[in-house]
Structures are given as structure tokens and as C-alpha cells.
Amino acid sequence: MKWRSIMHKADVIIVGSGLAALMVAYHLCEHKNVIVFTKSNKEVSNSWLAQGGVAAAIHPADHWLSHYEDTITTGCEHNDDEAVRILVQEGREAIEQFMHLGFSFDVDERGELLFGREGAHRMRRILHAGGDATGKKMVEFLFEKLSSRVLFIENDPVIDLLVNDGRCVGVRTKNGLYVAEATIVATGGIGQLYTFTSNVETATGDGIAMAYRVGAAVADMEFVQFHPTMLYVDGKAVGLISEAVRGEGATLVTDDGRHVMDGVHPQKDLAPRDIVSRAIDREMKNGHLVFLDISAIPHFSSRFPTITSLCERYQINWRSGLIPVVPGAHFLMGGIVVNVDGETTLPGLYAVGEAACTGVHGANRLASNSLLEALVFSRRVAFRLLQKMERRSVMEKSEKKESNERISLPTKEQIQQTMTQYVGIVRDYDQLLQAKQWFEQYSIHKLVNMASEHDDEKRTIIYMLIVGWLITTSALQRKESRGAHYRSDEPFEKMYWEKRRIVRTKTEHLIKEGFR
Template identity: 60%
Template sequence: MPNADVIIVGSGIAALITAYYLHEDKNVMIFTKSKKEQSNSWLAQGGVAAVVSKEDDWHSHYEDTVVAGCHHNDQRAVEILVQEGPKQIQELINKGFRFDTDERGHLQLGKEGAHQFRRILHAGGDATGRKLVSFLLKQLVDKVTVVEEEMVLELLIKNGRCVGIKTKKKSGEAACYYASATVIATGGCGSIYAFSSNASTVTGDGIALAYRAGAEIVDMEFIQFHPTMLYINGKAVGLISEAVRGEGAILVTEDGRKVMESIHPQKDLAPRDVVARTIHDEVLQGNNVYLDISMIANFSHRFPTISQLCRSYGIDIESGKLPVVPGAHFLMGGIKTDVNGRTSVAGLYAVGEAACTGVHGANRLASNSLLEGIVFGKRLAEILRNGVQENHFVETCKYTENHFMKKLTKTLPSKQQIQTRMMQYVGIVRNESGLECAKQWFEQFSIPDLLSVDLNELTIEEITIINMIIIGWMITTSALKRTESRGGHYRTDYPSMDKNWKGTRIVRTKEELFVNV
């Protein structure tokens, strides 16, 4: 059977950085269920946050990250992110990557919400993610094996250790691949919501894979909603980067009232959860919300991707107003890992948005996501490059062997039904009755049965829907357990933060399923 030293599931920035720093020493295979360019990283407009100016320092970046994360962050993870980030940025520059510069050749630094200083590096204006992914893919040509349009069905577990993956092609053909180390880098789960900035393929598959294999999952209730999705005919059709507000754009109602004027000291650059809830409240009151960009000179040149998006939907950017609505953007929780990517299952690693080191806390600071993939991807590569060692991070999860033998007996819902349910009951604002309604709806499909169903005879569409149900149930159950409001998790019945709260973790054992707080 096919073998590799390291198998990486996913093709975004975290996956590619890991592969980039591994390929000279290890045989690496990358798997993606669609095309290698179809990822959230490819779509990322904002940029990379890093301390590269003399006026700034890592303590400030640390403070901004923790404040945005509502002090739910892992302090060690944040220190690593903000201290190692500038070094990694310089290394990318030394390797030939070009960030945007001014006419004197100095790095252009933008500002985004909740940052004290200008520290956001961009490439290609608002095409930073695409530029980074393209650069890394070019570096990896003929150096790693990239397998496209082949979905990972399950992780192969033997004697409590992950030893590889089982995949399925669109044709239905299945295959097994074995490796000393398997890395989940599949991104988050934004596309289980009706309004989302994520690629349509980002449905939480990697997290569901890890959960079925017995890995510990944490903080799934913390979903960040980006405040400004372009809103056309009742649909969120694309992201309008926070960098637009960083350059001076403001949120207004149809009659010109400034939406954020009296809401937060940082006004339009308040943390994303605050801005998203404010827009949400305006919409509930029947008000349309717009992003006024009239004060930004040369908007088309500064934001070419956004300008093209607007033109494709017939929006005249010269009018100065773009209709917006919040949409699911980023998962702060995920597969629990240490700062080196190790999970609670031996041989299984996770990095990027699919992983939860605790670096983002309850709400991610703008432009820390690409930075996370760069910093923690390299750290994971260093661990794997030095040899796959016995995992000292293994927790007490007992479920280790694959026993996926049950037949699917329930009629599955459509993707749209799941997305609508999540948006309605587990969205920007939550309460107990809505969460209970969503929980009961998900549990009618029998979560234990879905976790042990035999996937081999199912279609890729059916497997994706099963993963969406499992992820939706995780988020809902975690949100019910957290009886406080913090960051991306806001409950109208518990509107304040509780300083004594820690995290929610979801653990699977062979005998039972439970959420532990």
C-alpha cells in the first residue's frame, strides 16, 4: 500500500508551511478533497499581523491578542505567536516572497480592528492569502505529492495510534495510505452556516475525522462572525476585508447614521464580535447596514479583489456604499493540541484553524490566522523533522480502534437545512431555548450512530453531510454548556462573562459520548 513519512490533510497555509519545512527530510503527501487552491487561505484578503516596525513591540501584539480573545487565550501559545511571527515573516521575505511596499521600498503596514498599531502586512493589496499559497505551492512543485479531489473518510487507528488515512475518490474508489505521522490541516467549519466567508468545502471534516478517532475537541462554541460580508438579494456573497475599515471606512444605516459611533471606544475598529452583534441588531430592527467607503482614495487599486467582487454583482463602488451583513468566518476551537501540534491521539497532529492551541482565546484578533498557520506550521515541521517520537501528550481517551460497522438507517438532511438551522439557532446571538431546539434537531439523526456508521458505501456528499451534523452538534452542545457570554459566543440569557470559566472539551470514549466542562 502507498506509504509516506508524513500525510497532511488539507492544502491551506498551515498545511503548506508544514510541508515546506519538511520536504527536504521527509516524504510528504498532501490530500485535499477538492483542488489544492480551494481553501480559506486562498481567499484570505486581510493580511498577516506581525511586529515589524520600530514603533511596535511584541508585548503590544500580545496584549491586543489577549484582549480580543477575552482573556481565554493560552498565554504560552500567544507568546510564541507574537515573538516568532516577525522571524517567520523575515524568513519568507528572504526566500523571495514579496509583501507590498511603498515607493521607497518600505513595508506597507495596515491597521485592523482591535490593533493598537499598524502591523498588518499585505501582498497584492487584498490578495495576501492567494499570493502566499501560490508562492508555497510553487516552492513545493515536484518536492511533495499533492493528491487532489480525494476525500479522507477516516483515520486509521491501530493499537491506539494513528497510522494513516482511508480515502475515497469521486468515482467511489477507496484507498488506504500509511504514514508515521498524520496531520489534520483542513481549516474550520464556517460553511455549516448559511452566511459564511469560507470556501464551500470548509465543513469541519478534519475535526469530525479526529473526533471519530477519539481525539479531544475543545472550545467549539467560539465561532467568529466577520461583520462585513457583501449582502446581495438576501445572500452573503463574499468577504469585505476588515482592512477596508482600517483605511477609514465606516458602517452606516441607509439614512447615514453611524452604526458604531456610541457602541465601543474603537468604533468601527472594535473587536469583530462587537461589530457583528451591532450589525445583527440593526438588521433585526429592519435597518439595512452599509460600509461607507467614500473617503478611501483609489479604492479599486487598494482593494482589487473586493472591487471585482462588487462589480460582478452590479454594485457601483463609486456610490460609496456597500451593503453588508455578518457571516461565519473563523473557528477559535477545534482539535486540542499543544504548541507543537500534538493531539490526544498518538501519531495524529493538527495545525491551523482545525487545531486549538488556545492562541485565539474566545475571539481571534484580525490577521492572526495566516500568522498562526505560518508560526505553528513551522513548529510542527520541526517536531516531525527531528523524528516522530512517542507522544507524551496522549490523554485518557479510551476509544482507539476503528469500529465503523453500522449501516446508515436515517434519512439525512440537506446541507441547506443544516446551514439554516445553525444560522437561526447557533449563530451570532444565542439562548437556551434556541440551542435546545438545535440540539434536539441534530440528535434526531443519532449522533452515536453517525460516529460509528460504515462510510465505505456512502457518497462523498452523504459523508460531508454526516460531518456537518457532527460538527453542528458539537458547536450546539458546547454553546449550551457555556452559560456565559465571551467573545464569539454570546447568549442573551447569560450576557456577561464569568471569570471562573475555563473551557469546554468534547471527549469520545468507546462506551459513551459526553461533553465535559
């Protein structure tokens, strides 16, 4: 298929408008012409919803090595060592730089930074803003900084990446073609593939699917983190209850008064998220409801105004001390394979944030490391681009052959049901194989070649099918239990904190020649 006449050019195109995208844009906008594309309104991102804070070893009693060890332990030693060291060592500088720009984190009555604690952290090192509105505050701050310096194109979804002579040269959106020296995927996660999720409606894995279509490698897709505490109302997950609530003393209890985490893990309610999620999942499969007991937290409404408002919106009486919860898909540790400077396996294409797989999170993300990841690695992506960008001519052709073949597609709800039932918190071979066969009835290889030729709804379904298939087949490849990937059929099952030799092996998906 010939491209239409090229109408728009930029130095850098960024796909997505979360914190990672905005930070890259900020670091580049003084030097390059930057366009940011959003699938919906620019405020619609997981960063905007992030109630938790930013983890960093800033407190005088803290040290980057402690943060490093907590990150590695939670990641079940599947982490990339270099990436983790960069995260925890450069984290302090990144946060101090952000504060130097004028951003304010929460402080006590003496004006000293307040440090919260969340799951699997051995000490208080979490900075918050607006109590439980950290992500929103940070994103709003950057919107103000970027309003006159970056072009935001809202409600114009990127539907394909343009490739010429083995290099990514721009994007195709719903409304036009844009070429650039560098294209950065910062589209966030895949939570909407599951029935229960903390993610925004647009988090359907589009960026990962598009990168995979044009030949970029993806890895570790089986590692999907489920947040233990989503507000559970009438059989639906309607919003996140931050881990910071448990960090301030809340505990998980069943409807018959038992403490869910007693005897499960030494850190009890502040155990890593995968362990807490499995414990809740087990109770619910045994017919029990699970609640977050917040009765020990003084001044709950002022400490957690966003969560209080969420409860009141759904007529949940938080003053009773009990908030009903359910685990929900929250964060993808895998994604588009990148090095520590955000470079993918496809020249000209970069990725940052949740859509990228640096290996920094290993098999399970440590709480509040995601916003820190956005701050730290966005700087590295920007600096790398400024070092190497050069002008390139772009031919008006595409290497990808599109197909207009008619296909039958499932509904979004059917994909969510399949992923939740067979590729959820607890997995086994038979369930994963059943999911794989379900996905492959829709001819995944054909979908890779034809996704961009459909309307918005069908294209989203196709990208969800591709990503769901990637997660499922990756989960089949990894026969061990590790972190967020839990196989109930693993022989001689061991809990992750037991001492054992662990060898890190990625489950990688490379585009096959037959897919082109």
C-alpha cells in the same frame, strides 16, 4: 471491517492545502516523503481567499508585548498564555524567514514595508501582498516552492483516519488507503455550517469530525467568529469585504444614514469582530440594511482590487460609496485539542491551522492573526515531527466498527438554517436546546460510527451534523457571554472590556467509549 491491502506509504500525510498545510510540507519535504491530500482542487482553501494580511510586531515603533496584549484583550482573556507568547514572539522571525525565501509584501514608493491597521489592533502592524490578495499570493508562492518536492493528490477526499492500537497510522481516502508515521489534519474551518459564510464550499468541518470519531479531544467549539462585512446581494453573502477597508477609514452606516458603531464601543468601526457583528445583526433584525461607506478611501479600486472586482461581478456600484454588507461565519477558534507543537490527544495525529485549538485565539481571534498562526505553528509541528518520528509497523486492521444501517439525513441547507437561526451571532438557552434536540434526532452517536460508509454527499452531511452538534452542545455548556459566544440570557450581562476577573475554562468533548 478489514482494511483492504495497503497500497501506499508515506512518512507524513497532510490533509488540506491551505497555508498551514503548505508550510508544514515545506519544512518537512527536505527530510521526509510528504503527501498532501485535498478534498477538491488544491487552490480551494480559506487561505486562498484571505484578503487580510499578516499581523506581526515588525515596525520599529511596535513591540511583541503590544501585539500580545491586543491578542489577549480581543480573545477576552480566554487565550492560552504560552501559545500567544509563541505567536507574537516567533512571528517576526517567521515572517522574516518567509521573506528570505523570496516572498514580497507590499511596499511604499521608497521600498519600505507598508503597514495596515485592522480591528482591535492599537497600531498599524498588518502586512499585505497584492493589496487585498495576501492569502492567495502566499499560497501561490508555496505551490511554486513545493511543486516538485511534495506529492499533491487532488480531488481525493480523506474520509477517515486509520487507528491501530490506540495510534493514528494513516488515512483512508475515497480512492485508497495510505499509511504514515504521522498524519496532520489541516482542513480549515466550519463556515459552511451557516447560511452566510466567507469560507470555501469545502469548509464543512470534516477534519474535526474525523478526529473526534477516532478519539481525539476537541474543545471550545462554541467560539465561532462572524466576520462583520460580507458582500450582501439579493439575500445572499457572496464574498468577503476585508477588515482592512475599515482600517483605511470606511464606516458602517444604516439605510437611514446612522453610524452603526456610534456609542457601541470605544474603537467604533475597528472594535473586535464579535461586537461589530452583533451591532450589524441588531440593525438588520430591526429591519434596516447596513452598508460600508467607503467614500473616505482614496483610490479604492487600486488599494482593494479583489473587492472592487467582487463588487463589479455582482453589479454593485462601489463608486456610489456604499457597499451592502452582512455578517457571516468566518473562523473557528476551537477545534482539535493540540499543544504548542501540534500534538493531539491521539498519538500519531497532529493538527495545525484553523482545525486545531492551541488556545492562541481565545474566545475571539484578533484580525490577521490566522495567517501568522499558520506560519508560526507549522514550523513547530514540523520541527517536533523531525525530532520524534520513528518507524512503526502497521497492522492491516481497524479498531472502528462500521455500520451499514440506513438512516435519514437532513439537507445541507437545513443544517445551515438550524445553525444560523439557533446557534448564530446571538444565542440563548431555549434556542440552543432546540438546536440540540434537532441534531440528536439524527442519532449523533450512531453517526460517529458510520460516517465513512456513505457516498460523498451523505458523508459531508454526517460530518456537518457531528460538528454542528459539537458547537451546539459546547454553547449550551458555556452559560457566560465571552467573545464570539454571546448569550443574551446571561444574568447581569457585562461587556467584555469591563474590568473583571476572568477564569479560563475549556469546554471539552472527549470521545465516549460508547461511541466506538
